[in-house]
Amino acid sequence: MRHARRSPSVRRGITLAAGGGLLLASFLPAGANASALPAARAQTINCPDVAGRLPQVPAQAKAEVDRNLAQLGTQVQEAERRLATSAGQGGPAFVQNAILGPLRDKRVAAINRIATAIGRVAQRPAGLDALAACTLTGDAGGGQGNGMDMGNGMDMGNGGQGNGTGNGGQGNGNGAGSGGQAQQRPVASDFVDIRRVRPNAQQARAGRRGSRGTFSSRCGRNENRHSNSDNFIVAPGVSNGAHHAHDYVGNLSTDGNSTDQSLAAAGTTCSNGDKSPYYWPVVRLRSPNDPPQNDQAAADGNVGRVLRPASVTLQFRGNARSRVTAMPRFMRVITGDAKAATNGPANAHASWTCTGFENRRLTDKYPLCPRGSQVTRVLEFPSCWDGQNTDSANHRTHVVFPDQRGTCPSGTRAVPQLRMRLTYNINLSRRQLAQGKVYAVDSFPEQLHNPVTDHGDFVNVMSDNLMRRAATCINQGRRC
Structure with a gap:
């Protein structure tokens, strides 16, 4: 050498x-x-x-x-x-x-x-x-x-x-x-003014047999600062298994050692008693003037001040072509790919936009929002269940996405689809970007904070009764 x-x-x-x-x-x-x-x-x-x-x-x-x-x-x-x-x-x-x-x-x-x-x-x-x-x-x-x-x-x-x-x-x-x-990534070229993005968001239209209702769990914005760099779904029992920090709402006990039993025994931040853990990578505001960090996050390349979301919406929705069936307890569901920058975008299902511009979505760029508009992350989860398994070897094949028309593949049935929507108060100018002030999602070191790596995780720890209420509400076209 x-x-x-x-x-x-x-x-x-x-x-x-x-x-x-x-x-x-x-x-x-x-x-x-x-x-x-x-x-x-x-x-x-x-x-x-x-x-x-x-x-x-x-x-x-x-x-x-x-x-x-x-x-x-x-x-x-x-x-x-x-x-x-x-x-x-x-x-x-x-x-x-x-x-x-x-x-x-x-x-x-x-x-x-x-x-x-x-x-x-x-x-x-x-x-x-x-x-x-x-x-x-x-x-x-x-x-x-x-x-x-x-x-x-x-x-x-x-x-x-x-x-x-x-x-x-x-x-x-x-x-x-x-x-x-x-x-140092992201850099200025990783950002785009949302006003220059053409409308591109598409949603399957609900058919005559579709389920149009919604059910929401109100679980806060992680006000209690429950965060760690574990992921018990993908790396059970491993400390710092994700090499990037997650925000958690819902279940109060979630960490790398969580089990069905520990989750069921814990408390929750959700107002309706939903004990499910909901989590996603944190967003950080980064600046050349930030003081040095000498912690594990910095060692993994995740630096800057963690931003708490301005709002968190956890909404379960119906299927455009059919009624939904109750999701089984302890089913694990993930969306996105934390390594999509190297694996490719096949499993990337998160998008970035701005309030007031949510018909315009970005996957591989961060949005610059006009003043008064909030940076918005949308994470939609798969919702076509195989009817048998609560997990699978790759954490994906037991529950998959419907097609563009909203139809679930043969051999699967629709369950309530989780949609996470998070907003942040971030207003950066091109000048600030040029000076090195940026925001970025935490990532594995080799993924270089690429927005395409955004992802979310969920385990259904609702009581059977609460999940049945959710499915009934959705099938009846109500907002609950």
């Missing part, structure tokens, strides 16, 4: 994140106070999503597929622990030979077991082996000039090329702190 020349007055240090993840090597001037600088970027292992690439898993294979998907998660956790505890060991090929290589071999075996389990009762999925190899994000050897941008015109990066995904980017000396150009 070729490195740029360094001044004799520069010394090198490697630190560990609070959560045990390895931080990038940072290059500090002699005598500099590390605590006064922005936190360096955490080095984490990024593996392709296997669950999201699977076809519908037959019931006969579900237990074995779920067991091996869990094993894939355990393998990555073990590799990240090895990465953290082996900092500074070996030569330039140590991480590849001692961590990433063995991890790939283990993943090949687990993925092959998944394909075999499905192949016994259905067509064996092809191409899964391509998902075995993992890379590093925040790699000190990834990309060009991926060191620390001091924010004062002095790029302290090493200028080298490596094997990582290069999330550090090129330090250009005009950022807010650590990580250089890529970590």
Whole structure:
């Protein structure tokens, strides 16, 4: 690996994140106070999503597929622990030979077991082996000039090329702190004036047999600041499993260790007794003048002041073509894809707009709203249930979206469709954007705060009686 020349007055240090993840090597001037600088970027292992690439898993294979998907998660956790505890060991090929290589071999075996389990009762999925190899994000050897941008015109990066995904980017000396150009995203080009967007929102028209009512749970705006970077649906039992913070409303106990039993026993912020957890990534206001953050969020690349929503609407709606049936208790439902920037937009179902302009929707840009208009996030959830399962291996195949006409696929039935609508008081000008003041949704480090990664999660912990009331209200065309 070729490195740029360094001044004799520069010394090198490697630190560990609070959560045990390895931080990038940072290059500090002699005598500099590390605590006064922005936190360096955490080095984490990024593996392709296997669950999201699977076809519908037959019931006969579900237990074995779920067991091996869990094993894939355990393998990555073990590799990240090895990465953290082996900092500074070996030569330039140590991480590849001692961590990433063995991890790939283990993943090949687990993925092959998944394909075999499905192949016994259905067509064996092809191409899964391509998902075995993992890379590093925040790699000190990834990309060009991926060191620390001091924010004062002095790029302290090493200028080298490596094997990582290069999330550090090129330090250009005009950022807010650590990580250089890529970590500074979003930038001005990631925003668009909503008034320049043509109307594009489409909604299926309710037919004669459709269900037109709505049912809302009023659960607040997270006034009690219930937030963490866990996700018990996708990464159960894992602390900081999401690498980005979520806002929670509804269930008061939600964290990475939540179970059906713990959720049912907890209290709620919802006025109607709905104990369901509703959660989404936080939005932060970011500025070059923000003080350094030396916490896990900053280590994961999520910096800035967390903005509490001005309003949160949790509304269940009907189906354009049929009546809805009550959703089973403890059913897990997710929308969007937290890794859509790298996986592609196939599962991206969140949109961004402004109040007063909600017939204009954006998916891969953030809106600039005129004064008096609020930034708005709309997260619509799938609502065609297979009638049997409360979850699936990829958390998607048991409940899917209707088609553009609102019709559910054969073999599924309509359940109440959750629609989250969140608004924020954010008014930024083009001039402020050019100066580096932006807002952004929290994301996995390698997703670079792309708005297409917005997503939401929900578990139905309503009592059976409350869910029946919701379905009846919707089918009768009432607003409840």
